[in-house]
Amino acid sequence: MKATWEKIEKNLGVLEVEVDAERVAAALDKAFQKVVKKANVPGFRKGKVPRPIFEARFGVESLYQDAIDILLPEVYSEAVEQTDIFPVDRPEVDIEQFEKGQAFKFKAKVIVKPEVKLGDYKGVEVPAANVEVSEDELNEELTRLQERHAELVVIDEEAAKQGDTVVIDFDGSVDGVPFEGGKAERYSLELGSNTFIPGFEDQVIGLATGDFKDVTVTFPETYQAEELANKEAVFKVKVHEIKRKELPALDDEFAKDVSEFDTLDEFKSDLKKQLADRKSKEAEAEREKVLVDKVGENAEVEIPEAMVQSEVQNMVRDFDNRLRAQGMNLDMFLGFSGQTVEDLKEQMKVDAEKRVRNNLVLEQIAKAENIDASEEEINKELQDMADAYKRSPEEIRNILAANGSLGSLREDVLLRKTIQFLIANAKEVAAEKSEEAAKPAAKKTTKKAAKSEPKAEEAAGAKTDEE
Structure with a gap:
């Protein structure tokens, strides 16, 4: 041939x-x-x-x-x-x-895969890690723990307010005609959770146990049930019960309930160490992200649209998997959010292009610096996966080989080594200086990320709209 x-x-x-x-x-x-x-x-x-x-x-x-x-x-x-x-x-x-x-x-x-012209990738400035835990941060974490272990106590004499859980009946209609999913009895709704149609929860605030009220709202233009989109609906609401969170006291008993420690002081000391470890890991992850993004921006590469679309497909599949882990799937999410698959793909496109660019640049740096993934490193990765899944390394290898994913495992190891190389050759600067220099870019990136990363947990809120 x-x-x-x-x-x-x-x-x-x-x-x-x-x-x-x-x-x-x-x-x-x-x-x-x-x-x-x-x-x-x-x-x-x-x-x-x-x-x-x-x-x-x-x-x-x-x-x-x-x-x-x-x-x-x-x-x-x-x-x-x-x-x-x-x-x-x-x-x-x-x-x-x-x-x-x-x-x-x-x-x-x-x-074919595009050629990459590398820019500066050594001596790139990254923010120094700040792992000090302030008293405010410690108190915020303690408050979160109190919230998590709070009890819902029935309130008889007061009106419902933001944060309360109301047990209600509701019966909705449009132009006097009931619609599917618009009726429920003894439904528990947390006021302020934004799980119902916009405006619904605000009108329940102020009601007391036993009160009735007609709540008037307008369905969003993008509502999943097209026949209801942009229509005004009236819900007849009855309040059966109001429940309010009662936070446990921060004392030794609380420490015993939520930890292995006997005193609150011991628990707070351990919690502070945990927060410091968490901040250290988060700071390291942020430094890696900033570094890889900067190195990617410094390089010149023309990315084929086919590579971007392929990455978008991967992101959609990963998003679907995250939804399934929460008991949902992509079709349900799209129905609840009023979006289409194409809408979702368009939101993900910016991040997909950045991922493709960064991976291409990292691959080129690995070649330029003769960085490779050894068999010993591959075997260690297989052993870690085997330990996590309670299987033998050989079984994991065979599964990955059958799925055509063994090469991807090697690429993952190689990319991580390349990022470690970049970190080792980066220049640490004070966080204040780094943040000041990155402000315009950070704002832009945050906006894109918010648009391109739909959150699986949002689906849980949207789901209640139909009810």
């Missing part, structure tokens, strides 16, 4: 391949063995028609497409390896010649 590669422009090129006639004949044989099982020829059972009779009746050309389907994937893969290119999308194939007794010739337009 002969294969040549010619670059046309940027990341696009033509792969020209010629396969000898012997392999064409072998592919035709395989195609015949496949087709003959279904061939219906008088006087012969299916699968028993002789090749000459089959070709005389149907023509050898009837085997060509099946033969091409058999031969093309394997010779394309060989040609890619032979020419040492890295395709990032399906090729656009043009069959130039395929005949019995002749060579198989085809051309394929291929989009």
